[in-house]
Amino acid sequence: MxxxxxxxxxxxxxxxxxxxxxxxxxxxxxxxLDSLAVVKLVTYVENEFDVEVPDSDFDPDNFESVxxxxxxxxxxxx
Amino acid sequence: xxxxxTAEQEEFRDSVTRFAESALVDDVRSREKTGEFxxxxxxxxxxxxxxxxxxxxxxxGLEADITTCVLVMExxxxxxxxxxxxxSLNSHIWTCEIPILEFGSDEQKxxxxxxxxxxxxxxxxxxxxxxxxxxAYSLRTTAIEDGDSFVLNGSKTFxxxxxxxxxxxxxxxxxxxxxxxxxxxxxxxxxxPGVEVSKPLEKLGLKTSPTGEVTLQDCKVPxxxxxxxxxxxxxxFNAEMEWERSCLFAxxxxxxxxxxxxxxxxxxxxxxxxxxIGSFQAISHKLxxxxxxxxxAELILHKVAWLKSEGxxxxxxxxxxxxxxxxxxxxxSLDAIQIHGGYGFMSEYEIDRDxxxxxxxxxYSGTSExxxxxxxxxxxx
Numbered sequence: 001m002x003x004x005x006x007x008x009x010x011x012x013x014x015x016x017x018x019x020x021x022x023x024x025x026x027x028x029x030x031x032x033l034d035s036l037a038v039v040k041l042v043t044y045v046e047n048e049f050d051v052e053v054p055d056s057d058f059d060p061d062n063f064e065s066v067x068x069x070x071x072x073x074x075x076x077x078x
Numbered sequence: 079x080x081x082x083x084t085a086e087q088e089e090f091r092d093s094v095t096r097f098a099e100s101a102l103v104d105d106v107r108s109r110e111k112t113g114e115f116x117x118x119x120x121x122x123x124x125x126x127x128x129x130x131x132x133x134x135x136x137x138x139g140l141e142a143d144i145t146t147c148v149l150v151m152e153x154x155x156x157x158x159x160x161x162x163x164x165x166s167l168n169s170h171i172w173t174c175e176i177p178i179l180e181f182g183s184d185e186q187k188x189x190x191x192x193x194x195x196x197x198x199x200x201x202x203x204x205x206x207x208x209x210x211x212x213x214a215y216s217l218r219t220t221a222i223e224d225g226d227s228f229v230l231n232g233s234k235t236f237x238x239x240x241x242x243x244x245x246x247x248x249x250x251x252x253x254x255x256x257x258x259x260x261x262x263x264x265x266x267x268x269x270x271p272g273v274e275v276s277k278p279l280e281k282l283g284l285k286t287s288p289t290g291e292v293t294l295q296d297c298k299v300p301x302x303x304x305x306x307x308x309x310x311x312x313x314x315f316n317a318e319m320e321w322e323r324s325c326l327f328a329x330x331x332x333x334x335x336x337x338x339x340x341x342x343x344x345x346x347x348x349x350x351x352x353x354x355i356g357s358f359q360a361i362s363h364k365l366x367x368x369x370x371x372x373x374x375a376e377l378i379l380h381k382v383a384w385l386k387s388e389g390x391x392x393x394x395x396x397x398x399x400x401x402x403x404x405x406x407x408x409x410x411s412l413d414a415i416q417i418h419g420g421y422g423f424m425s426e427y428e429i430d431r432d433x434x435x436x437x438x439x440x441x442y443s444g445t446s447e448x449x450x451x452x453x454x455x456x457x458x459x
Contacts (some may be wrong), residue, residue, distance in 0.1 A: 034257075035258040036455050038312075038393070039393045040181050040393075040456060046391065055181060055313060058312075059310055060256065060260075061309070073200075
C-alpha cells in the first residue's frame with residue numbers, strides 16, 4: 001500500500017470516525033484534525049514510516065491534506 | 079532494565095541538594111505573607127547555573143540532558159521550601175527558554191538565551207485568557223499584520239512571572255478561521271508600548287511566584303518577534319507542554335519525598351497512648367501510601383525523560399505523568415496534615431504549604447480533566 005493510502009486509511013479509521021476522505025480534501029478547514037489529532041498523527045507517521053518529523057515541520061500547512069502529509073514524509077526521507 | 083543514573087548525574091543532583099539546603103533557606107513564611115518574590119534566591123540559582131540548565135554552552139547553559147534536568151528539579155523540590163521560586167524558575171526555563179531554543183531564529187536565540195541563562199532577564203509565557211482556559215485555542219488575542227509588524231490586542235490572565243518578566247511568549251491568533259492552526263507565538267518584550275501588567279494576583283498557593291494579568295493594546299511588535307512560523311503556535315505550545323509536564327512536576331516529586339521524610343520523623347517521635355504514632359496502622363498505612371506515590375511518580379517521570387532523551391514523542395506519557403504526580407502530591411499533602419494532626423493545621427509548622435501548592439498542580443499545565451482527555455484520545459476508543 002502506498003504512503004498516501006496508508007495515511008488516508010489511518011486518518012479515516014483512527015481520527016475521522018470512519019469518514020471517507022480524499023487526498024486533496026482540507027483536513028484543517030474540514031475540522032478533521034485538531035491540535036491533539038496532529039500529535040497523534042505524527043506519532044503514527046514516525047512509527048509507520050520510520051522518519052522523524054522535526055518540530056520545525058510542525059507547520060499546519062504540512063498537515064493540510066493527505067497529499068501534503070505525503071509530501072512531508074517524502075521530503076523528510078529524501 | 080537498568081534504572082540507575084550515571085555517577086555524574088547523581089553527583090550533580092547531590093550538589094544541587096547541598097546548594098539548595100545552604101543557599102535557598104531564607105525565611106519563606108514572611109515572603110508568603112506579602113507575595114514577595116525571592117530575588118536573592120533567584121540570583122543564587124543563576125550563579126549556580128540553574129536558569130541555563132538545559133541550554134547549550136554557547137548560550138551560557140549547562141547542557142544538561144533531560145534526565146539530569148528532572149533529577150535537578152527533584153533535588154530542588156526536596157531541599158528548597160520556597161515553592162514559588164521553583165515555580166517561577168521552571169516557568170522561565172520550560173515555557174520560554176526551551177521554545178526559543180527549539181523554534182527560535184539564530185538572532186532570537188542570541189538575543190534572549192544568554193541573558194536568560196544568566197538570570198539577568200526573566201521569561202514566561204502568556205496563553206490563558208479570561209475566556210480561554212482549558213479551551214486554549216479559543217483565545218481572542220489577535221495579531222494583525224501591519225507592514226513589517228504585527229499589532230497585538232487582547233488580554234491574558236493567570237500569567238506566571240508576568241509581574242517580574244522581561245519577555246513573554248505571547249500566543250495570539252493570526253488567522254481566526256483556521257482555529258488552532260491560526261495561532262502564532264510572539265516574543266514580546268515587556269517594555270513594548272501597549273503592554274500593561276497588573277499587580278500580582280493573590281493565590282491560594284505558590285504565593286511567592288508572581289502571577290498577573292497582561293493587557294495588550296495596539297502593541298506593535300516587529301515580524302522578527304514571531305517565534306517559529308506564523309500559525310505554528312500550537313506546535314510550540316504542545317512541545318512546551320511535554321517539557322513542562324515532566325520537568326516542572328519533578329519538583330513536586332522532590333517535595334513529596336521531603337514530605338515523607340518529615341512525616342516519618344514525626345511518626346517516630348510523636349507518642350500517643352504510650353506508643354509512637356507510627357506503630358499504629360492508621361499512620362503507617364498512610365506513610366506506606368506516601369512512599370508508593372513517590373516511587374511511582376519518579377518512575378513515570380523518569381520514563382518520560384528517557385523517551386525524550388531517545389528523541390521519541392512522549393505526549394501521552396507526559397499527560398499520565400502530570401496527572402499522576404499532581405494527584406499524588408495532593409493526596410500525600412492531605413495525608414501529611416492528617417499525620418501531624420492539629421500541628422498540621424497550624425501554619426507555623428509549614429505542613430500546609432504543600433497542600434496549598436498541590437491544589438494548583440491539578441490545574442496548571444492543563445487540568446487533570448484535560449490530561450484524562452489527552453490520554454483517552456490516544457486510546458483509540
